[in-house]
Amino acid sequence: MKKLSALIPALLFMTVFTVNAAWEQPTLGYTLSPLSKPVEAPNFKLEDMDENEYDFSEYRGKVVLLNFWATWCPPCKREMPSMERVYQKYQGDNFTVIGVNQMEDGDRIFSFTGSLDTRPTFDILLDSESKVSQAYEVRGLPTTYLIDKQGKIRYRAIGGREFDHQEVEKIIQSLMNE
């Protein structure tokens, strides 16, 4: 009964979401904006869905695509397959992707990722109080940062993108080769 009552808002959401399908119209671009002055990426410690703790400082030495997202955010869902593809392509070459989920629990995220055609295999961390997104001055979702091997934020994208577009891959490769 408890499970059923938990499902009702989700089913209602899906029904009326279909009615408001125009919400999903914008196409995804591929431009990342370089920061004129690269800044130090704030450090953080967060847990994943299995309650394993991750310390962001341990990613130093890798180029990191840091993506702030949520399951209810349509462009977040749309850009996720391209993040997985670029992760699969470069993960062995000092590159990784981290998805920082905003204010949702592991069950909801697990259910969401299971419903995707391409299930993400990169690290998904739970920013349950949005403290990390505040530290990164994220105002809306999705927002993505590209962080170099020295831990500096070099590029930013507000809104959904196709991250496996060749122009984005060129930027990632250039940062990996620095």
Add this chain to the structure above:
Amino acid sequence: MKKSTHIFIFIASLLPVSIQAAEVSVYKNEQSGLLTWTSEDNGFSIELIQLLPDFVYAVYSKHDFPKPEIDRINTYCVFGSIIKNTSPQQISYKVSDWTYVDTAGNEHPVKTKSQWLEEWRKAGIKFSWTLLPDTGTFEVGDWQQGFTTIKLARDTEFDLNYTWTLDGIAHKGTLKNLRCAPEHIKQP
């Protein structure tokens, strides 16, 4: 005319404010009858999408909002809004500078996300997403979406006055004859 008035007019004419007619398009969802308005001008694209109260209810239920708070949100007419930078330069916007004009000609400020969050915090709600951010500085290709709330009844008309800057130059726009969504989808 006094010399000081001449100087004022001269200076005012140099201020970097432009008012131009924007291209506005209206899209009707044939299935639901709901309307979407899109306007693009000087690098700034704004899209407002009618949302049904049921949709708004479902969104906030999903985030465990207390029912009285959802009912209060639904006393506003809620639009999905998408802001895009369509230019090769930086744009910025500030919702606190935006207003709407009701059918009686009265102008009101648009309620900002910060104002909502302050009320939500008092109601014990920590959730801080879904609403269009108060401010945005968008580089090439950036865009953002979120709810915009207008304190008007269902099915009523209004005009939205909005402002933005493109590469530091201020611009204004108006979306005329916007309409709040009805309570339910109208059957054909």
